[in-house]
Amino acid sequence: MSLPNPENASTLENAMQLLIQTFHKYSGNEGDKYTLSRAELKEMLTAELGNYLGNAQDKEAVDRVMGDLDSNNDGEVDFTEFIILVGALTVACNDFFLEFNDKPTKK
Numbered sequence: 609m610s611l612p613n614p615e616n617a618s619t620l621e622n623a624m625q626l627l628i629q630t631f632h633k634y635s636g637n638e639g640d641k642y643t644l645s646r647a648e649l650k651e652m653l654t655a656e657l658g659n660y661l662g663n664a665q666d667k668e669a670v671d672r673v674m675g676d677l678d679s680n681n682d683g684e685v686d687f688t689e690f691i692i693l694v695g696a697l698t699v700a701c702n703d704f705f706l707e708f709n710d711k712p713t714k715k
Contacts, residue, residue: 630652630656631652631690635648639684642686642687643685643686644684644685644690645683645684646670649670653670653673657697660697660701677690677693
């Protein structure tokens, strides 16, 4: 299976391609090319999710995210664990925006 040409791909297919490309942009810079080490995760969180996660430079925050994501406790985040992070953040953002939009406006 090859990735569809972005010009012919649907919005969702393009989003999926971006998730794959983003993960692999950071994975494999050190160690296993199919996982994110703690340093690679920190770099990705800072560069790609800084607006949603706040201060990803905070070592404790990165350690917490790593601990939450690393379900098999191997010290690295694989693609499935990465997708769980993105999915959870997407759900949280959706919930926030639904609540925000449901609040009555003051007159």
